[in-house]
Amino acid sequence: MMKKFLLLSLVCFLITDVLHAQTNAQVSADSIAYQLQRKKINSMLDTRKLRFGQYEQSLNDHTGIFGLQTKNDIRRSNDILMDIVKTDDKIYKELKILLEYRAFQQRQIQSHTKEAESINLGYMSVINKLRHQNELLKAEAQKATEQNQSTRRIFIWVIVFMFASILFLISRKSKVKV
Template identity: 50%
Template sequence: MKKLLLLAAICLACGMVYAQPNADSLAYQNQRKKINDMLAARAAKFGQYDASLSHHSGIFGMQTKKDIRRSNDILMDIVHTDNDILQQTKVLLTLKNNQLDYRNFQQQTIQTKVKETEDNSLAYMSTINKLRDQNEKMKMTVQNADKTEAKLKFWLIISLILFIVTSILWIKAKKRAI
């Protein structure tokens, strides 16, 4: 019986250690109150049991069968209360585990979103860098094309000037020859 009481106390102590007052749900708080009320009732019943053990209504101050039965009935009631406390403690632990599972789910969801955001950011950065490189290459290509075009225009103008000068000289040479 002391082991059951100790087990119930340990379960409640573990529940209190891991419980966070702000994070507890209403159902969890109600379940804790219910168990605490059951423990208070059990303590009162144990007091009755203790009193019934000291009650001796028999001859020469001995306990009668009736006294022993009354003590046994109180003890059985305590055992039933202990069983109820253990069941309610299991419910309490289930509620707490559900809260922890939900928190873990939330943390995993947040971590997944953070990972996706990081991946997207890296992909965007990679795309931006590729586009910058392509832009630089295009600028270089345009600059090279401009230089080539300028050289071509220069040589075209030189060729045109040489052609005009040659044509003028040829025409003057023909006029002198005539």
């Protein structure tokens, strides 16, 4: 019984280790994707910052007569501004993806936590069940030992009674002969 318990415990721990290793590998891959997404957004923010600096510079450029802005200056500023707006849109999309990664990671952690809790509860119920079975087996063994002892006592009394009967019969026969 103890061997079965130890074997079951060993198998449970091995399964837990395998699940833990798979979880770590998946979390590591998700973390790498999350870090890559962050780097992508940071590079986009750097690009936006550079473009905004170009926009400010274009607003200060006055190539027209009497230091006024020309249509080309205004168009160039508007083009840079449109690029900034497009970059902002891309940044928002990438941020949304980043937040989805984060939410996905949190859901995974919660599901893994629930799995681990259910596995632990399963182990605990198996252990409790095995303990209960062990107690029942001990009680049955104790009962069997008591029955064995009472059966021995009965056999001993039967043998003593038979021996006494034989002695009585022998002593009676010897009195009859004399």
